[in-house]
Amino acid sequence: MKPIVVPVNFSExxxxxxxxxxxxxxxxxxxxxxxxIFQIPMSMSEVPMPERAFEDLQGSGREMLDNLSHELFRRSRGKLTIHSDMEIGTVEGQIEKYCKEKEPLLVVMGATGGGLENVLTGSNSVRAVRHLPYPVLVVPEGVRFQSMRYVVVACDQEDLSAGLPVATPVLQLMGNMPGIRLEVVHVLREDESASEFTMAYNHWKSELTGLQPALRIVRAENITEGMSEFLEGCGADLLVVFPKKHNVLEFHRSQAKRLVMHCAVPVMSIHE
Incomplete structure:
Protein backbone atom coordinates (compact mmCIF):
# COMPACT_ATOMS: atom_id res chain seq x y z
CA MET A 1 0.00 0.00 0.00
CA LYS A 2 1.13 3.54 -0.72
CA PRO A 3 2.26 5.54 2.36
CA ILE A 4 0.70 8.50 4.12
CA VAL A 5 3.06 11.50 3.94
CA VAL A 6 3.01 13.83 6.94
CA PRO A 7 4.95 17.11 6.63
CA VAL A 8 5.79 18.39 10.13
CA ASN A 9 7.31 21.54 11.63
CA PHE A 10 7.21 20.45 15.33
CA SER A 11 4.51 22.88 16.40
CA GLU A 12 1.83 21.38 18.66
CA ILE A 37 11.75 20.44 5.62
CA PHE A 38 14.75 22.33 6.91
CA GLN A 39 14.58 25.92 5.68
CA ILE A 40 17.66 28.13 5.89
CA PRO A 41 16.73 31.29 7.84
CA MET A 42 16.21 34.27 5.54
CA SER A 43 18.65 36.39 7.51
CA MET A 44 21.35 33.86 6.72
CA SER A 45 20.46 33.12 3.10
CA GLU A 46 22.38 36.13 1.72
CA VAL A 47 25.62 35.23 3.45
CA PRO A 48 27.24 31.83 3.94
CA MET A 49 26.08 30.12 7.14
CA PRO A 50 28.91 28.89 9.37
CA GLU A 51 29.27 25.17 8.89
CA ARG A 52 28.95 24.47 12.62
CA ALA A 53 25.72 26.49 12.89
CA PHE A 54 24.28 24.69 9.88
CA GLU A 55 25.14 21.30 11.37
CA ASP A 56 23.64 22.28 14.74
CA LEU A 57 20.35 23.30 13.12
CA GLN A 58 20.24 20.11 11.10
CA GLY A 59 21.02 18.05 14.18
CA SER A 60 18.26 19.73 16.14
CA GLY A 61 15.77 19.03 13.36
CA ARG A 62 16.80 15.40 13.12
CA GLU A 63 16.51 14.97 16.89
CA MET A 64 12.96 16.39 16.95
CA LEU A 65 12.03 14.22 13.98
CA ASP A 66 13.33 11.12 15.74
CA ASN A 67 11.48 12.02 18.94
CA LEU A 68 8.21 12.39 17.08
CA SER A 69 8.78 9.14 15.24
CA HIS A 70 9.42 7.32 18.52
CA GLU A 71 6.31 8.88 20.07
CA LEU A 72 4.11 7.63 17.22
CA PHE A 73 5.71 4.18 17.36
CA ARG A 74 4.92 3.93 21.08
CA ARG A 75 1.42 5.30 20.43
CA SER A 76 0.75 2.42 18.03
CA ARG A 77 2.31 -0.09 20.46
CA GLY A 78 4.86 -0.98 17.83
CA LYS A 79 2.28 -1.91 15.20
CA LEU A 80 2.88 1.05 12.86
CA THR A 81 5.71 1.27 10.33
CA ILE A 82 7.16 4.79 10.41
CA HIS A 83 9.83 6.31 8.20
CA SER A 84 11.23 9.82 8.56
CA ASP A 85 13.13 12.10 6.21
CA MET A 86 14.60 15.58 6.39
CA GLU A 87 14.95 17.68 3.26
CA ILE A 88 16.55 21.10 2.73
CA GLY A 89 14.76 23.77 0.74
CA THR A 90 11.41 25.53 0.49
CA VAL A 91 8.25 23.95 1.86
CA GLU A 92 6.40 24.09 -1.44
CA GLY A 93 9.23 22.79 -3.59
CA GLN A 94 10.35 19.99 -1.32
CA ILE A 95 6.86 18.67 -0.55
CA GLU A 96 6.11 18.49 -4.26
CA LYS A 97 9.43 16.75 -4.99
CA TYR A 98 9.01 14.32 -2.11
CA CYS A 99 5.47 13.37 -3.10
CA LYS A 100 6.50 12.74 -6.69
CA GLU A 101 9.01 10.25 -5.35
CA LYS A 102 6.72 8.55 -2.80
CA GLU A 103 3.38 8.81 -4.67
CA PRO A 104 1.44 8.85 -1.38
CA LEU A 105 -2.01 7.54 -0.70
CA LEU A 106 -2.63 10.74 1.25
CA VAL A 107 -0.90 13.87 2.57
CA VAL A 108 -1.86 14.88 6.11
CA MET A 109 -1.18 18.34 7.52
CA GLY A 110 -2.24 20.40 10.51
CA ALA A 111 -3.79 23.84 10.14
CA THR A 112 -4.87 26.42 12.65
CA GLY A 113 -8.59 27.12 12.43
CA GLY A 114 -11.24 25.26 10.45
CA GLY A 115 -9.92 22.63 8.07
CA LEU A 116 -12.17 23.72 5.22
CA GLU A 117 -11.05 27.34 5.57
CA ASN A 118 -7.47 26.30 5.03
CA VAL A 119 -8.31 24.17 2.01
CA LEU A 120 -10.17 27.02 0.34
CA THR A 121 -8.30 30.11 1.52
CA GLY A 122 -5.03 28.57 2.62
CA SER A 123 -2.50 28.81 5.42
CA ASN A 124 1.10 28.95 4.17
CA SER A 125 1.68 25.22 4.57
CA VAL A 126 -1.63 24.10 3.10
CA ARG A 127 -1.31 26.53 0.21
CA ALA A 128 1.97 24.79 -0.65
CA VAL A 129 0.24 21.46 -1.31
CA ARG A 130 -3.27 22.44 -2.38
CA HIS A 131 -2.52 21.76 -6.06
CA LEU A 132 -0.74 18.45 -5.55
CA PRO A 133 -2.33 15.59 -7.50
CA TYR A 134 -2.81 13.65 -4.26
CA PRO A 135 -5.55 13.79 -1.61
CA VAL A 136 -4.66 16.34 1.09
CA LEU A 137 -6.19 15.89 4.53
CA VAL A 138 -6.19 19.02 6.71
CA VAL A 139 -6.62 18.41 10.44
CA PRO A 140 -8.06 21.37 12.40
CA GLU A 141 -6.34 22.40 15.59
CA GLY A 142 -6.97 20.05 18.50
CA VAL A 143 -8.99 17.46 16.54
CA ARG A 144 -8.17 13.87 17.43
CA PHE A 145 -8.74 10.77 15.34
CA GLN A 146 -11.72 8.60 16.10
CA SER A 147 -12.71 5.52 14.18
CA MET A 148 -14.31 6.65 10.91
CA ARG A 149 -18.06 6.30 11.25
CA TYR A 150 -19.52 9.05 9.11
CA VAL A 151 -17.87 10.50 6.00
CA VAL A 152 -19.57 13.31 4.06
CA VAL A 153 -18.70 13.74 0.38
CA ALA A 154 -19.76 17.21 -0.83
CA CYS A 155 -20.07 17.20 -4.60
CA ASP A 156 -22.06 18.38 -7.59
CA GLN A 157 -23.33 16.74 -10.75
CA GLU A 158 -20.11 17.51 -12.60
CA ASP A 159 -18.14 15.58 -9.96
CA LEU A 160 -20.36 12.53 -10.41
CA SER A 161 -20.13 12.71 -14.19
CA ALA A 162 -16.34 12.77 -13.90
CA GLY A 163 -16.40 9.57 -11.85
CA LEU A 164 -15.25 11.09 -8.57
CA PRO A 165 -14.61 9.62 -6.10
CA VAL A 166 -14.86 6.21 -7.78
CA ALA A 167 -11.13 5.93 -8.48
CA THR A 168 -9.93 7.40 -5.18
CA PRO A 169 -8.07 4.60 -3.33
CA VAL A 170 -8.21 6.26 0.08
CA LEU A 171 -12.00 6.55 -0.09
CA GLN A 172 -12.26 2.95 -1.22
CA LEU A 173 -10.26 1.93 1.84
CA MET A 174 -12.39 4.02 4.18
CA GLY A 175 -15.59 2.76 2.56
CA ASN A 176 -14.58 -0.80 3.38
CA MET A 177 -14.02 -0.06 7.07
CA PRO A 178 -16.56 -1.84 9.36
CA GLY A 179 -19.56 0.25 10.34
CA ILE A 180 -18.72 3.29 8.21
CA ARG A 181 -21.45 5.50 6.82
CA LEU A 182 -20.64 7.29 3.57
CA GLU A 183 -23.03 10.00 2.39
CA VAL A 184 -23.02 12.16 -0.74
CA VAL A 185 -24.36 15.63 0.02
CA HIS A 186 -25.50 18.08 -2.63
CA VAL A 187 -26.94 21.56 -2.09
CA LEU A 188 -29.80 21.98 -4.52
CA ARG A 189 -30.14 25.52 -5.84
CA GLU A 190 -33.24 27.03 -7.39
CA ASP A 191 -31.99 26.53 -10.94
CA GLU A 192 -31.20 22.82 -10.46
CA SER A 193 -33.37 19.75 -10.80
CA ALA A 194 -33.44 17.19 -8.02
CA SER A 195 -34.38 14.45 -10.50
CA GLU A 196 -31.39 15.19 -12.74
CA PHE A 197 -28.93 15.02 -9.86
CA THR A 198 -30.57 11.85 -8.53
CA MET A 199 -30.24 10.19 -11.94
CA ALA A 200 -26.56 11.15 -12.13
CA TYR A 201 -26.03 9.84 -8.61
CA ASN A 202 -27.75 6.50 -9.34
CA HIS A 203 -25.64 6.00 -12.47
CA TRP A 204 -22.45 6.83 -10.56
CA LYS A 205 -23.39 4.56 -7.68
CA SER A 206 -24.10 1.62 -10.01
CA GLU A 207 -20.44 1.69 -11.11
CA LEU A 208 -19.03 1.54 -7.59
CA THR A 209 -17.34 -1.55 -6.19
CA GLY A 210 -17.91 -2.08 -2.49
CA LEU A 211 -18.89 1.49 -1.66
CA GLN A 212 -22.60 2.08 -1.15
CA PRO A 213 -23.03 5.73 -0.17
CA ALA A 214 -26.38 7.25 0.68
CA LEU A 215 -27.62 10.46 -0.94
CA ARG A 216 -28.66 13.61 0.90
CA ILE A 217 -30.03 16.58 -1.03
CA VAL A 218 -30.07 19.83 0.93
CA ARG A 219 -32.37 22.56 -0.32
CA ALA A 220 -31.18 26.11 0.31
CA GLU A 221 -31.16 29.54 -1.28
CA ASN A 222 -27.39 29.35 -1.69
CA ILE A 223 -24.60 26.85 -1.23
CA THR A 224 -23.04 28.55 1.78
CA GLU A 225 -26.20 28.52 3.87
CA GLY A 226 -27.07 24.99 2.86
CA MET A 227 -23.68 23.49 3.74
CA SER A 228 -23.42 25.56 6.93
CA GLU A 229 -26.74 24.29 8.21
CA PHE A 230 -25.92 20.71 7.27
CA LEU A 231 -22.43 20.66 8.79
CA GLU A 232 -23.41 22.41 12.01
CA GLY A 233 -24.85 19.37 13.69
CA CYS A 234 -24.31 16.43 11.35
CA GLY A 235 -21.55 14.82 13.44
CA ALA A 236 -19.33 13.96 10.48
CA ASP A 237 -15.85 12.53 11.09
CA LEU A 238 -14.54 13.67 7.71
CA LEU A 239 -15.62 16.07 4.96
CA VAL A 240 -14.43 15.38 1.41
CA VAL A 241 -14.38 18.19 -1.18
CA PHE A 242 -13.21 18.46 -4.79
CA PRO A 243 -11.72 21.95 -5.39
CA LYS A 244 -11.94 22.76 -9.08
CA LYS A 245 -13.57 25.18 -11.46
CA HIS A 246 -17.33 25.47 -10.87
CA ASN A 247 -17.20 23.12 -7.89
CA VAL A 248 -19.98 23.54 -5.34
CA LEU A 249 -17.48 24.69 -2.73
CA GLU A 250 -15.50 27.00 -4.99
CA PHE A 251 -16.94 30.36 -4.04
CA HIS A 252 -15.92 33.76 -2.69
CA ARG A 253 -13.48 33.78 0.23
CA SER A 254 -15.85 35.67 2.54
CA GLN A 255 -18.51 33.01 1.95
CA ALA A 256 -16.00 30.26 2.70
CA LYS A 257 -15.16 31.87 6.04
CA ARG A 258 -18.85 31.95 6.96
CA LEU A 259 -19.12 28.26 6.12
CA VAL A 260 -16.15 27.08 8.17
CA MET A 261 -17.41 28.71 11.35
CA HIS A 262 -19.47 25.53 11.66
CA CYS A 263 -16.88 23.10 10.31
CA ALA A 264 -14.52 21.69 12.90
CA VAL A 265 -13.93 18.33 11.22
CA PRO A 266 -10.94 17.22 9.15
CA VAL A 267 -11.30 18.09 5.46
CA MET A 268 -9.92 15.98 2.65
CA SER A 269 -9.29 17.89 -0.58
CA ILE A 270 -9.13 15.71 -3.70
CA HIS A 271 -8.03 17.35 -6.94
CA GLU A 272 -8.62 16.11 -10.45
Whole structure:
Protein backbone atom coordinates (compact mmCIF):
# COMPACT_ATOMS: atom_id res chain seq x y z
CA MET A 1 0.00 0.00 0.00
CA LYS A 2 1.13 3.54 -0.72
CA PRO A 3 2.26 5.54 2.36
CA ILE A 4 0.70 8.50 4.12
CA VAL A 5 3.06 11.50 3.94
CA VAL A 6 3.01 13.83 6.94
CA PRO A 7 4.95 17.11 6.63
CA VAL A 8 5.79 18.39 10.13
CA ASN A 9 7.31 21.54 11.63
CA PHE A 10 7.21 20.45 15.33
CA SER A 11 4.51 22.88 16.40
CA GLU A 12 1.83 21.38 18.66
CA UNK A 13 -0.70 21.59 15.84
CA UNK A 14 1.68 19.78 13.49
CA UNK A 15 2.34 17.07 16.10
CA UNK A 16 -1.41 16.67 16.62
CA UNK A 17 -1.88 16.13 12.87
CA UNK A 18 0.92 13.54 12.94
CA UNK A 19 -0.86 11.67 15.74
CA UNK A 20 -4.09 11.80 13.76
CA UNK A 21 -2.28 10.46 10.69
CA UNK A 22 -0.70 7.66 12.72
CA UNK A 23 -4.04 6.53 14.13
CA UNK A 24 -5.63 6.70 10.66
CA UNK A 25 -2.75 4.75 9.11
CA UNK A 26 -3.07 2.05 11.75
CA UNK A 27 -6.81 1.72 11.05
CA UNK A 28 -6.34 1.17 7.30
CA UNK A 29 -3.02 -0.69 7.35
CA UNK A 30 -0.86 2.06 5.83
CA UNK A 31 2.67 3.25 6.62
CA UNK A 32 3.72 6.76 7.71
CA UNK A 33 6.36 8.94 6.06
CA UNK A 34 7.24 11.89 8.30
CA UNK A 35 8.80 14.78 6.40
CA UNK A 36 10.62 17.71 7.97
CA ILE A 37 11.75 20.44 5.62
CA PHE A 38 14.75 22.33 6.91
CA GLN A 39 14.58 25.92 5.68
CA ILE A 40 17.66 28.13 5.89
CA PRO A 41 16.73 31.29 7.84
CA MET A 42 16.21 34.27 5.54
CA SER A 43 18.65 36.39 7.51
CA MET A 44 21.35 33.86 6.72
CA SER A 45 20.46 33.12 3.10
CA GLU A 46 22.38 36.13 1.72
CA VAL A 47 25.62 35.23 3.45
CA PRO A 48 27.24 31.83 3.94
CA MET A 49 26.08 30.12 7.14
CA PRO A 50 28.91 28.89 9.37
CA GLU A 51 29.27 25.17 8.89
CA ARG A 52 28.95 24.47 12.62
CA ALA A 53 25.72 26.49 12.89
CA PHE A 54 24.28 24.69 9.88
CA GLU A 55 25.14 21.30 11.37
CA ASP A 56 23.64 22.28 14.74
CA LEU A 57 20.35 23.30 13.12
CA GLN A 58 20.24 20.11 11.10
CA GLY A 59 21.02 18.05 14.18
CA SER A 60 18.26 19.73 16.14
CA GLY A 61 15.77 19.03 13.36
CA ARG A 62 16.80 15.40 13.12
CA GLU A 63 16.51 14.97 16.89
CA MET A 64 12.96 16.39 16.95
CA LEU A 65 12.03 14.22 13.98
CA ASP A 66 13.33 11.12 15.74
CA ASN A 67 11.48 12.02 18.94
CA LEU A 68 8.21 12.39 17.08
CA SER A 69 8.78 9.14 15.24
CA HIS A 70 9.42 7.32 18.52
CA GLU A 71 6.31 8.88 20.07
CA LEU A 72 4.11 7.63 17.22
CA PHE A 73 5.71 4.18 17.36
CA ARG A 74 4.92 3.93 21.08
CA ARG A 75 1.42 5.30 20.43
CA SER A 76 0.75 2.42 18.03
CA ARG A 77 2.31 -0.09 20.46
CA GLY A 78 4.86 -0.98 17.83
CA LYS A 79 2.28 -1.91 15.20
CA LEU A 80 2.88 1.05 12.86
CA THR A 81 5.71 1.27 10.33
CA ILE A 82 7.16 4.79 10.41
CA HIS A 83 9.83 6.31 8.20
CA SER A 84 11.23 9.82 8.56
CA ASP A 85 13.13 12.10 6.21
CA MET A 86 14.60 15.58 6.39
CA GLU A 87 14.95 17.68 3.26
CA ILE A 88 16.55 21.10 2.73
CA GLY A 89 14.76 23.77 0.74
CA THR A 90 11.41 25.53 0.49
CA VAL A 91 8.25 23.95 1.86
CA GLU A 92 6.40 24.09 -1.44
CA GLY A 93 9.23 22.79 -3.59
CA GLN A 94 10.35 19.99 -1.32
CA ILE A 95 6.86 18.67 -0.55
CA GLU A 96 6.11 18.49 -4.26
CA LYS A 97 9.43 16.75 -4.99
CA TYR A 98 9.01 14.32 -2.11
CA CYS A 99 5.47 13.37 -3.10
CA LYS A 100 6.50 12.74 -6.69
CA GLU A 101 9.01 10.25 -5.35
CA LYS A 102 6.72 8.55 -2.80
CA GLU A 103 3.38 8.81 -4.67
CA PRO A 104 1.44 8.85 -1.38
CA LEU A 105 -2.01 7.54 -0.70
CA LEU A 106 -2.63 10.74 1.25
CA VAL A 107 -0.90 13.87 2.57
CA VAL A 108 -1.86 14.88 6.11
CA MET A 109 -1.18 18.34 7.52
CA GLY A 110 -2.24 20.40 10.51
CA ALA A 111 -3.79 23.84 10.14
CA THR A 112 -4.87 26.42 12.65
CA GLY A 113 -8.59 27.12 12.43
CA GLY A 114 -11.24 25.26 10.45
CA GLY A 115 -9.92 22.63 8.07
CA LEU A 116 -12.17 23.72 5.22
CA GLU A 117 -11.05 27.34 5.57
CA ASN A 118 -7.47 26.30 5.03
CA VAL A 119 -8.31 24.17 2.01
CA LEU A 120 -10.17 27.02 0.34
CA THR A 121 -8.30 30.11 1.52
CA GLY A 122 -5.03 28.57 2.62
CA SER A 123 -2.50 28.81 5.42
CA ASN A 124 1.10 28.95 4.17
CA SER A 125 1.68 25.22 4.57
CA VAL A 126 -1.63 24.10 3.10
CA ARG A 127 -1.31 26.53 0.21
CA ALA A 128 1.97 24.79 -0.65
CA VAL A 129 0.24 21.46 -1.31
CA ARG A 130 -3.27 22.44 -2.38
CA HIS A 131 -2.52 21.76 -6.06
CA LEU A 132 -0.74 18.45 -5.55
CA PRO A 133 -2.33 15.59 -7.50
CA TYR A 134 -2.81 13.65 -4.26
CA PRO A 135 -5.55 13.79 -1.61
CA VAL A 136 -4.66 16.34 1.09
CA LEU A 137 -6.19 15.89 4.53
CA VAL A 138 -6.19 19.02 6.71
CA VAL A 139 -6.62 18.41 10.44
CA PRO A 140 -8.06 21.37 12.40
CA GLU A 141 -6.34 22.40 15.59
CA GLY A 142 -6.97 20.05 18.50
CA VAL A 143 -8.99 17.46 16.54
CA ARG A 144 -8.17 13.87 17.43
CA PHE A 145 -8.74 10.77 15.34
CA GLN A 146 -11.72 8.60 16.10
CA SER A 147 -12.71 5.52 14.18
CA MET A 148 -14.31 6.65 10.91
CA ARG A 149 -18.06 6.30 11.25
CA TYR A 150 -19.52 9.05 9.11
CA VAL A 151 -17.87 10.50 6.00
CA VAL A 152 -19.57 13.31 4.06
CA VAL A 153 -18.70 13.74 0.38
CA ALA A 154 -19.76 17.21 -0.83
CA CYS A 155 -20.07 17.20 -4.60
CA ASP A 156 -22.06 18.38 -7.59
CA GLN A 157 -23.33 16.74 -10.75
CA GLU A 158 -20.11 17.51 -12.60
CA ASP A 159 -18.14 15.58 -9.96
CA LEU A 160 -20.36 12.53 -10.41
CA SER A 161 -20.13 12.71 -14.19
CA ALA A 162 -16.34 12.77 -13.90
CA GLY A 163 -16.40 9.57 -11.85
CA LEU A 164 -15.25 11.09 -8.57
CA PRO A 165 -14.61 9.62 -6.10
CA VAL A 166 -14.86 6.21 -7.78
CA ALA A 167 -11.13 5.93 -8.48
CA THR A 168 -9.93 7.40 -5.18
CA PRO A 169 -8.07 4.60 -3.33
CA VAL A 170 -8.21 6.26 0.08
CA LEU A 171 -12.00 6.55 -0.09
CA GLN A 172 -12.26 2.95 -1.22
CA LEU A 173 -10.26 1.93 1.84
CA MET A 174 -12.39 4.02 4.18
CA GLY A 175 -15.59 2.76 2.56
CA ASN A 176 -14.58 -0.80 3.38
CA MET A 177 -14.02 -0.06 7.07
CA PRO A 178 -16.56 -1.84 9.36
CA GLY A 179 -19.56 0.25 10.34
CA ILE A 180 -18.72 3.29 8.21
CA ARG A 181 -21.45 5.50 6.82
CA LEU A 182 -20.64 7.29 3.57
CA GLU A 183 -23.03 10.00 2.39
CA VAL A 184 -23.02 12.16 -0.74
CA VAL A 185 -24.36 15.63 0.02
CA HIS A 186 -25.50 18.08 -2.63
CA VAL A 187 -26.94 21.56 -2.09
CA LEU A 188 -29.80 21.98 -4.52
CA ARG A 189 -30.14 25.52 -5.84
CA GLU A 190 -33.24 27.03 -7.39
CA ASP A 191 -31.99 26.53 -10.94
CA GLU A 192 -31.20 22.82 -10.46
CA SER A 193 -33.37 19.75 -10.80
CA ALA A 194 -33.44 17.19 -8.02
CA SER A 195 -34.38 14.45 -10.50
CA GLU A 196 -31.39 15.19 -12.74
CA PHE A 197 -28.93 15.02 -9.86
CA THR A 198 -30.57 11.85 -8.53
CA MET A 199 -30.24 10.19 -11.94
CA ALA A 200 -26.56 11.15 -12.13
CA TYR A 201 -26.03 9.84 -8.61
CA ASN A 202 -27.75 6.50 -9.34
CA HIS A 203 -25.64 6.00 -12.47
CA TRP A 204 -22.45 6.83 -10.56
CA LYS A 205 -23.39 4.56 -7.68
CA SER A 206 -24.10 1.62 -10.01
CA GLU A 207 -20.44 1.69 -11.11
CA LEU A 208 -19.03 1.54 -7.59
CA THR A 209 -17.34 -1.55 -6.19
CA GLY A 210 -17.91 -2.08 -2.49
CA LEU A 211 -18.89 1.49 -1.66
CA GLN A 212 -22.60 2.08 -1.15
CA PRO A 213 -23.03 5.73 -0.17
CA ALA A 214 -26.38 7.25 0.68
CA LEU A 215 -27.62 10.46 -0.94
CA ARG A 216 -28.66 13.61 0.90
CA ILE A 217 -30.03 16.58 -1.03
CA VAL A 218 -30.07 19.83 0.93
CA ARG A 219 -32.37 22.56 -0.32
CA ALA A 220 -31.18 26.11 0.31
CA GLU A 221 -31.16 29.54 -1.28
CA ASN A 222 -27.39 29.35 -1.69
CA ILE A 223 -24.60 26.85 -1.23
CA THR A 224 -23.04 28.55 1.78
CA GLU A 225 -26.20 28.52 3.87
CA GLY A 226 -27.07 24.99 2.86
CA MET A 227 -23.68 23.49 3.74
CA SER A 228 -23.42 25.56 6.93
CA GLU A 229 -26.74 24.29 8.21
CA PHE A 230 -25.92 20.71 7.27
CA LEU A 231 -22.43 20.66 8.79
CA GLU A 232 -23.41 22.41 12.01
CA GLY A 233 -24.85 19.37 13.69
CA CYS A 234 -24.31 16.43 11.35
CA GLY A 235 -21.55 14.82 13.44
CA ALA A 236 -19.33 13.96 10.48
CA ASP A 237 -15.85 12.53 11.09
CA LEU A 238 -14.54 13.67 7.71
CA LEU A 239 -15.62 16.07 4.96
CA VAL A 240 -14.43 15.38 1.41
CA VAL A 241 -14.38 18.19 -1.18
CA PHE A 242 -13.21 18.46 -4.79
CA PRO A 243 -11.72 21.95 -5.39
CA LYS A 244 -11.94 22.76 -9.08
CA LYS A 245 -13.57 25.18 -11.46
CA HIS A 246 -17.33 25.47 -10.87
CA ASN A 247 -17.20 23.12 -7.89
CA VAL A 248 -19.98 23.54 -5.34
CA LEU A 249 -17.48 24.69 -2.73
CA GLU A 250 -15.50 27.00 -4.99
CA PHE A 251 -16.94 30.36 -4.04
CA HIS A 252 -15.92 33.76 -2.69
CA ARG A 253 -13.48 33.78 0.23
CA SER A 254 -15.85 35.67 2.54
CA GLN A 255 -18.51 33.01 1.95
CA ALA A 256 -16.00 30.26 2.70
CA LYS A 257 -15.16 31.87 6.04
CA ARG A 258 -18.85 31.95 6.96
CA LEU A 259 -19.12 28.26 6.12
CA VAL A 260 -16.15 27.08 8.17
CA MET A 261 -17.41 28.71 11.35
CA HIS A 262 -19.47 25.53 11.66
CA CYS A 263 -16.88 23.10 10.31
CA ALA A 264 -14.52 21.69 12.90
CA VAL A 265 -13.93 18.33 11.22
CA PRO A 266 -10.94 17.22 9.15
CA VAL A 267 -11.30 18.09 5.46
CA MET A 268 -9.92 15.98 2.65
CA SER A 269 -9.29 17.89 -0.58
CA ILE A 270 -9.13 15.71 -3.70
CA HIS A 271 -8.03 17.35 -6.94
CA GLU A 272 -8.62 16.11 -10.45
Missing amino acids: NSANAARYAADLALSIGAEIQLLY
